[in-house]
Structures are given as C-alpha cells and as structure tokens.
Amino acid sequence: MTEVASPQELSKEDLLDAYRTMRTIREFEERLHTEFATGEIPGFVHLYAGEEAIATGVISHLGADDYVASTHRGHGHAIAKGCDVKGMMKEIYGKAEGLCHGKGGSMHIADLDKGMLGANGIVGGGPPLVCGAGLSAKVRGTNQVAVSFTGDGGSNQGTTLESMNLASVWNLPVVFVIENNGYAEATSTNFSVKGIDIAKRADGFGIPGVTVDGHDFFAVHEAAGEAIRRAREGGGPSLIECKVNRYFGHFEGDAQTYRAENEVENLRCEKDCLDNFRRRVASAGLIDEGELDRIDEEVKQLINEAVEEAKAAPDPKADDLLTDVYVSY
Amino acid sequence: MAPGPVTVGVIANPASGRDIRRLVSGASVFDNAEKGSMIYRFVAGLRAAGVERALIMPAFSGVYESLERNLRSHRAIKESPALPHLEYLDMHVQHDAHDTIEAVNLMLEQRVGAIGVLGGDGTNRIVARHCDDVPLCALSTGTNNAFPEMREATVAGLATGLVATGRVGEQAVRQEKILRVGLDGDPRHDCALVDVAVSSERFVGSRALWKVGTISEIFVTFASPESLGLSSVAGLLEPISRQAPYGLHVRLAAPTVAESVLRVPFAPGLVIPVGVGEAERLEPGKAVRLETAAGSLALDGERELEVGPANEVEVRLDLKGPLTIDVGAAMREASFRGLLNGRAD
Structure with a gap:
C-alpha cells in the first residue's frame, strides 16, 4: 500500500527534495534546448521549463505505486515520478540503453516500474489512461491514485471531457491536472478556451475543480495534496487547473511569433518558480541558500554526465527492430 | 470646464x-x-x-x-x-x-x-x-x-x-471600517475590510485559509453570526455592525483546552469547532502589535503575507475605510x- 506524508507537512528534507526535482527538470530542459540545436537528437522535443512547480508539487504526494499519465511535454513528469535521468536522456537520444530501448523517444518515455504510464504524443491521451488505472486500483481494493496531466489544448479534447464524466460516474481515485500554459501549440487560450473556465468544467461532471498559480510550488502542493488525499480516501476525482507559462516554444524550433516581445524574459524575471521557491524558503529561515547552491552544482554535474553518456551509448541494432513492439497474450 | x-x-x-x-x-x-x-x-x-x-x-x-x-x-x-x-x-x-x-x-x-x-x-x-x-x-x-x-x-x-x-x-x-496592517515601520503596508488572521502556515500556498487549527488570533471590523468564515467566529461571540465604532480582537485556543468552543460555519459545507481564548473590543486608532513567529497573515480570508520573527507587524482599526x-x-x-x-x- 502506498504510504505518503500528510499533504501539508513539509520538512526541510521535503523542501530540499522538491528543489532538487525542480532544478533537475530545469537543467534537463535547458540542456536539451541547447543540444537539440546541434541536430544530434532525433524526433521532436517539447520542453517543460517554467512549469516545474506543477510536476513537483503534484507528484511529491504520490508513492511509487501511484500512477501518472503524461503529455507530449512529459520530461518533467517523468523526472518527478522518479524515472532515471540518464536513462531518459539516452531514450531521447534514441539509444539502446534508453528507458524504452530507444524506441520511444521524448514523446513516449515510460517506466511502468515507477508508475509512469508514459509521455503521450496524443493530445488529451492521458485522462482515459488514468481512468483505466484508477478503475484497476478500485477493483483491486488498493489505495493507489492515478493522476493525468493535460494541457489547455488537451482540455478541449473529447477524451478529457469523456474521462472526467467516466471518472465521476465510477467515482475513481483520479486527479485531472490541467497545465494551462496559455497556448495550445500557437493558439492563445483567449481564442481556444471559450466562455467557461477549465476549472469550471469540473462542475458539469459533479466533481470539484480549483485553479492555482502553477508558478508557485506551495500553491500547487497544497491543492494537489488535498485532491490526492480526497481520491485516496474514496472521495473520487477532482480537477486542478494550474495557470502557468512555458519558457520555450511548443516544440524545439518553434519561432514563437505568436508571443509578445520580451514575454518570456519578463516571465523569467517575475514568475520563475525556482527563484520564487529559493527566496521564500530562505527568507523563512528554513534553508540556507548555500545548500541550494550545492544542489544546483550536483544537478549540473548529473545532467552533464547524462548527456555525455547518452552521446556515447550504443544505438539499437537492426535485430532489435521488432522487440518490445508487439505484445503476445 | x-x-x-x-x-x-x-x-x-x-x-x-x-x-x-x-x-x-x-x-x-x-x-x-x-x-x-x-x-x-x-x-x-x-x-x-x-x-x-x-x-x-x-x-x-x-x-x-x-x-x-x-x-x-x-x-x-x-x-x-x-x-x-x-x-x-x-x-x-x-x-x-x-x-x-x-x-x-x-x-x-x-x-x-x-x-x-x-x-x-x-x-x-x-x-x-x-x-x-x-x-x-x-x-x-x-x-x-x-x-x-x-x-x-x-x-x-x-x-x-x-x-x-x-x-x-x-x-x-x-x-x-478598515483594518490597516503595518509591516516593519510601514503603517499602511496592507489592509483588510473584514478580518485579519494570524496563521502558523509558513507559506501563502493556495491562499485560502481553511485550517482553523493554524490560526492563533483574528481581528474583525464587523461580525455577523449569519456570515461565513473567520468573521463568523467573532459574530457568534459578539455581533458587531458595520456602523459600530469598534471592532473585535479574538485569541483562539485549541478546542480541547479552550474554556469556550463555538461551532463555526467556516466555509461552504464546513462547520467546525473553534476554541476561543480571549476577546476584546478593538478601538479605532489603537495599534495592536503581533507576536509573529514564523507564519503568515491572512487578509479577508486569504493568506497574503509570509512573516517571520524578525518582522514587526501591527494591526490598527481605521473608521475611515x-x-x-x-x-x-x-x-x-x-x-x-x-x-x-x-x-x-
């Protein structure tokens, strides 16, 4: 059975863990931004930088056997769920030692041993998966919880709305997290989410919906703690809309002509979740900034090693072409 | 013109x-x-x-x-x-x-x-x-x-x-009326129209204040027993109209040790026991200095300020809101x- 801490109790170790996770995601993504430009990485990558507080704030409440279903922008969720960072980097480089033996790439990173049901190239693909995972937990009588992450674009998909209905009908231990970063690919939510707030949609299915600042780890952590506690105790599904921004384009190579001049620079100055976290834990006297600096250095070293090892790792062989592709029942 | x-x-x-x-x-x-x-x-x-x-x-x-x-x-x-x-x-x-x-x-x-x-x-x-x-x-x-x-x-x-x-x-x-909240020498750092609460919650978090056990004291400008939220604590103790030239300052205590316990409609669907320590009228113009341990200040039901022992915080009732x-x-x-x-x- 999953054992997790009370939602609101954050020890110094919890805070350091949260910072390390957020910093690892940031460093991973910033480095990929640089490396992708060299042309060595196959396929597409969609970077999560700017949104780290959400994955970290939500998944810090989950145990190893809880489930996460992610999006095409899934690196942050995978790191927060405990996937091996070096294995992830090798996967993104398409190497045989990658988490999915190089067959998944950025958009299909999965590690079922960690409860990571996978990044997902299908927009709105995660919510139906967590209905299945949630139903499984309910039927087996475990107290596992399944959390899906979906973007604002995905929130408009029928799959998401159907899943909210199904989860409510079956009272599943599921949390739908909507990462509203303001753009569905290049289309502003002002033009694509019409009339009704995303959080409000939960009302239509008889489940609670809340909106939180997705830049603020503490806000996300508190709301997610209550939603996950509620799901674990039989209270059924809920929806958390996190208002946030991404620092990079929809995909690497996106010219981002749809964004205002200096939009990202201003966001980095004013809303950065890591800066915000550092300032607040330091001013509260909970953590010395030197400890956070040491984490920064350790994470930088980890990501350097991950990139070097990924580049040096062997490619899959032609003989592996059909392995792990088909399932025999 | x-x-x-x-x-x-x-x-x-x-x-x-x-x-x-x-x-x-x-x-x-x-x-x-x-x-x-x-x-x-x-x-x-x-x-x-x-x-x-x-x-x-x-x-x-x-x-x-x-x-x-x-x-x-x-x-x-x-x-x-x-x-x-x-x-x-x-x-x-x-x-x-x-x-x-x-x-x-x-x-x-x-x-x-x-x-x-x-x-x-x-x-x-x-x-x-x-x-x-x-x-x-x-x-x-x-x-x-x-x-x-x-x-x-x-x-x-x-x-x-x-x-x-x-x-x-x-x-x-x-x-x-209005409650002026002073911080570190700035007497008008912020304000509240209904209530100020001192909470032991370290971080503003999701803002809304809904865990009574973290609250040590509250200040209100007016209080009705018919209302919902913090001010209803005061409202059940001593209803105070919007026009009354004073407010109320209430210190809370754990319901297990408090002499008086009220069942308070704290949020929609949430009626909870609240232990009351002392309560005194809040006279206009009189600054009440808070003994702030690490925690936060909620203004009108939302955590707004993260404060520590080094901060000087005071609350003052102003009749000219x-x-x-x-x-x-x-x-x-x-x-x-x-x-x-x-x-x-």
Whole structure:
C-alpha cells in the first residue's frame, strides 16, 4: 500500500527534495534546448521549463505505486515520478540503453516500474489512461491514485471531457491536472478556451475543480495534496487547473511569433518558480541558500554526465527492430 | 470646464471563486460566464438610473466573451434595455491583482462616480486600497464573501446609478471600517475590510485559509453570526455592525483546552469547532502589535503575507475605510421619492 506524508507537512528534507526535482527538470530542459540545436537528437522535443512547480508539487504526494499519465511535454513528469535521468536522456537520444530501448523517444518515455504510464504524443491521451488505472486500483481494493496531466489544448479534447464524466460516474481515485500554459501549440487560450473556465468544467461532471498559480510550488502542493488525499480516501476525482507559462516554444524550433516581445524574459524575471521557491524558503529561515547552491552544482554535474553518456551509448541494432513492439497474450 | 458624462467603472475579477475550498468543502466554482452576464445586467441598471458611460476592466477567461455575447444577442431585440456607452479600459492585462489596481487608477483619472466590483472579499480589499473616496458597489462572486453582498446585478446597477448621478443622498452611502496592517515601520503596508488572521502556515500556498487549527488570533471590523468564515467566529461571540465604532480582537485556543468552543460555519459545507481564548473590543486608532513567529497573515480570508520573527507587524482599526453603496437604502429612497417613476427613455 502506498504510504505518503500528510499533504501539508513539509520538512526541510521535503523542501530540499522538491528543489532538487525542480532544478533537475530545469537543467534537463535547458540542456536539451541547447543540444537539440546541434541536430544530434532525433524526433521532436517539447520542453517543460517554467512549469516545474506543477510536476513537483503534484507528484511529491504520490508513492511509487501511484500512477501518472503524461503529455507530449512529459520530461518533467517523468523526472518527478522518479524515472532515471540518464536513462531518459539516452531514450531521447534514441539509444539502446534508453528507458524504452530507444524506441520511444521524448514523446513516449515510460517506466511502468515507477508508475509512469508514459509521455503521450496524443493530445488529451492521458485522462482515459488514468481512468483505466484508477478503475484497476478500485477493483483491486488498493489505495493507489492515478493522476493525468493535460494541457489547455488537451482540455478541449473529447477524451478529457469523456474521462472526467467516466471518472465521476465510477467515482475513481483520479486527479485531472490541467497545465494551462496559455497556448495550445500557437493558439492563445483567449481564442481556444471559450466562455467557461477549465476549472469550471469540473462542475458539469459533479466533481470539484480549483485553479492555482502553477508558478508557485506551495500553491500547487497544497491543492494537489488535498485532491490526492480526497481520491485516496474514496472521495473520487477532482480537477486542478494550474495557470502557468512555458519558457520555450511548443516544440524545439518553434519561432514563437505568436508571443509578445520580451514575454518570456519578463516571465523569467517575475514568475520563475525556482527563484520564487529559493527566496521564500530562505527568507523563512528554513534553508540556507548555500545548500541550494550545492544542489544546483550536483544537478549540473548529473545532467552533464547524462548527456555525455547518452552521446556515447550504443544505438539499437537492426535485430532489435521488432522487440518490445508487439505484445503476445 | 463642462462636466463630462456621468461615468461608472466596472471591475470583475476573473479569478474569484475557484480556490482550494472547492476541494476541502462543498463550495462550487463561480462561473466567469455568469460574471459577464452580471456586468450586462449591472450596466443595464446603470443606464436606467441615468448613467451615460461605463468603463470596464478588460478581463479574459470568459468574462469579456460572455458580456460580448449578451450585447450581441440583445442588440437585435427591440425591447432590450438601453445601455450606457461602454468602453474597455486601454491597459495591458497581466492576469493578476495588478490588473485591478491599474483599472482603479485609470477609473479615478476618468473621474468615475462609482465603481461596481464583482469579486470576493479579496477583490474588494484591493479596490478599497486604491479607490480614494469613490463609492463601491460590492457584488459577491467569491467564496465566503462577508464584505460584498449577494445581490441581483440589475438592482445593484440601479442603486449605483442613482448614487453616481447624485439622485440619492448620503444615506445611500456607507463609510466602512478598515483594518490597516503595518509591516516593519510601514503603517499602511496592507489592509483588510473584514478580518485579519494570524496563521502558523509558513507559506501563502493556495491562499485560502481553511485550517482553523493554524490560526492563533483574528481581528474583525464587523461580525455577523449569519456570515461565513473567520468573521463568523467573532459574530457568534459578539455581533458587531458595520456602523459600530469598534471592532473585535479574538485569541483562539485549541478546542480541547479552550474554556469556550463555538461551532463555526467556516466555509461552504464546513462547520467546525473553534476554541476561543480571549476577546476584546478593538478601538479605532489603537495599534495592536503581533507576536509573529514564523507564519503568515491572512487578509479577508486569504493568506497574503509570509512573516517571520524578525518582522514587526501591527494591526490598527481605521473608521475611515472605503465608501460603499447601500443598495437597499438607495432603492428605498428611490421608492420614497419616486425616482424611478415614469416611462422609459
């Protein structure tokens, strides 16, 4: 059975863990931004930088056997769920030692041993998966919880709305997290989410919906703690809309002509979740900034090693072409 | 200089009514589409009372779209009400509290006669900090809402219009009280219209204050046993009217050790035991210094300030808070004096 801490109790170790996770995601993504430009990485990558507080704030409440279903922008969720960072980097480089033996790439990173049901190239693909995972937990009588992450674009998909209905009908231990970063690919939510707030949609299915600042780890952590506690105790599904921004384009190579001049620079100055976290834990006297600096250095070293090892790792062989592709029942 | 058209400002907070209390209590989300419809009904009331122009804070997330839909759908109907000239303020929207502040400042520049506020206690607190002596019509679209009232927007628009045009007198406008919160030598660092609570919660987090066990003391400007939230603690101890020239300061204690325990309607669907230590009247002008351990200060039900032992925090009751429109009084005067008699324009 999953054992997790009370939602609101954050020890110094919890805070350091949260910072390390957020910093690892940031460093991973910033480095990929640089490396992708060299042309060595196959396929597409969609970077999560700017949104780290959400994955970290939500998944810090989950145990190893809880489930996460992610999006095409899934690196942050995978790191927060405990996937091996070096294995992830090798996967993104398409190497045989990658988490999915190089067959998944950025958009299909999965590690079922960690409860990571996978990044997902299908927009709105995660919510139906967590209905299945949630139903499984309910039927087996475990107290596992399944959390899906979906973007604002995905929130408009029928799959998401159907899943909210199904989860409510079956009272599943599921949390739908909507990462509203303001753009569905290049289309502003002002033009694509019409009339009704995303959080409000939960009302239509008889489940609670809340909106939180997705830049603020503490806000996300508190709301997610209550939603996950509620799901674990039989209270059924809920929806958390996190208002946030991404620092990079929809995909690497996106010219981002749809964004205002200096939009990202201003966001980095004013809303950065890591800066915000550092300032607040330091001013509260909970953590010395030197400890956070040491984490920064350790994470930088980890990501350097991950990139070097990924580049040096062997490619899959032609003989592996059909392995792990088909399932025999 | 010739007087300009009678103008009223309208601010609707697209973020109100969707905080964590949906998860921990039975509260529901307040729909932004309904806020847009409320603006439509409010400005219809304004025009019927003689207001010529309304300045509206631009707000996305469905508020603006709902208003536009109402305007389009009613334009073609002959019987639709006349409306004042509507203008959206020309401002850069940042999607946070800065929008409300900038909107109020622009409205003051344009000499509005009143401001309609659609939001909760928190929204009204921000408007009150910046609106000088312009009267507010506070309409509830938040969660606990001790300060704004649940009113039909059409009637609120009529009352606001009657005040803005000067057709009803001072009896339709209330001088509210306000709690000034001083921080580190700045006596007006922030304020609260209804209550200030000292919480041991280290971080602002999801803002809403819903765990009573973390609260050590509260200050209130007024308190009704009929209201919901922190102020209802004081309301059950000693009801205090909006007009009373004092407030109340209550120290809380754990229900297991407190001499007195109240069952308090703290949030929608949440009635909880609250232990009471001491309670004393809060006299105007007297600064009460807080002994702040690490924690946070909640203003009108939302955690706003993270404070530590090094901070000097004080709370002071000020009887000269914002002016608000007493919708009931305005409409009674309109009835008594026949201000709304006669055919429509």
